[in-house]
Amino acid sequence: MNQKSPLGDSDSVRELRSASLRFVALSILFASLVFGDSQSSFAIHMTVSLAYLGISVASVIVAAHFPNRESVKAAFVALDAVLVVVVLYEHILASPITDNHNxxxxxxxxxxxxxxxxxxxxxxxxxILFSTIVVTSWLMMLAIMAYRHHTSANGSLLSNFFSQDLILTISFGFTALAVYLLALDHDRTRKHALKIEERRMNLSRFFSPTIVSDLQDASAVLDLERRNAAIMFVDIRDFTSYSETATRGNLPMSLPNIAGL
Structure with a gap:
């Protein structure tokens, strides 16, 4: 079912908009390929760019037909993480041990x-899925690279591991944490908006739109809250049957004895 958010956008529209942003990232990838600072990595970057192009086209098609498939979204994110790992691998492990792995x-x-x-x-x-795959693979490759240098040059294992690349890994992790917190704030705001919308829909069942708007605007002033209350219903014995037969003139003057309440 194609549901709508409080802002009025359907899930399929949001997914198509998100998928289209992949082509912006793709253009930057190709620009990085053309103006890159390492000609030795041209082949692998071309492979990554073409693979990302295919994934981007597939993501747009899937977003148009299956906007609510969470497993499909996770699969595309995992593929993106694998592409990042391949690029990192080319610089950290693929070259000979004696080369610079920065x-x-x-x-x-x-x-x-x-x-x-x-x-x-x-x-x-x-x-979380994307950053976990990238950071875990990144750290593992740095550890393998440090061990290879240690065995070949008999150097310090720790000095090879605690390098500038490790700082870059930590920076990537902190950036992932920052965007995670941003997504967390977005979820809280969205849930709050949905809660307000639910209250508005409930009020609109009993009040006009104008009154609903006034109630929402004055909710903070009215300090509405739920409270426990005891309600007592009182009835005069035999008053209903009496009122059905009594004339209007006699009704106020001839009420039955209420001693039997």
């Missing part, structure tokens, strides 16, 4: 661009 600007651009794309979905679970 990350280049283009590889970092790919990682942070795709993180920002996932952040635009404002889904905490997807952000």
């Amino acid at each position: 990350l280049t600007t283009s590889s970092l651009v790919v990682a942070f661009i795709l993180l920002n794309h996932i952040a635009l979905k404002l889904d905490r679970r997807l952000i």
Whole structure:
């Protein structure tokens, strides 16, 4: 079912809008490929860019036909994370041990661009999925790289691991945490808006739109709250049957004895 948010956008429209943003990230990927600072990584960056292009086209098609498939969304996010890991792998592990394994600007651009794309979905679970795959793989590759250097050059394992690349990994993790907190605030705001909308719908069943608007605007002043209350219903014995037969003139003067209440 195609539901709407408090802002009036349907789920399919939001998903198509989010999927279209992938092409913005794709254009930056190709720009990074053309103006990259490492010609040796041209082949793998071209592969990543073409793979991302295929994933982007598939995501738009899926968003148009299956906007509410959470498992499909998670699959696309996992593929994005794998693409980031492939780019990082090329700089950290693929080269010979004697080469410089410092990350280049283009590889970092790919990682942070795709993180920002996932952040635009404002889904905490997807952000956790993406950042967990990337950060875990990143740390594992740094540990393997440090061990390889240690065994080949008999150097310090800790000094090879605690390097500038580790600081970049931590920076990526803090950025992922920041976008997670942003998504968390968005969820809270959305739930609050849905709660207000639910109250408005309940009030509109009994009051006119003008009164509903006044009640919502004055809710803070009225300090509405739920309270326990005891309600007593009082009836005069035999008054109903008496009033059905009594004339209007005799009704006020001839009330039955209320001693039997």
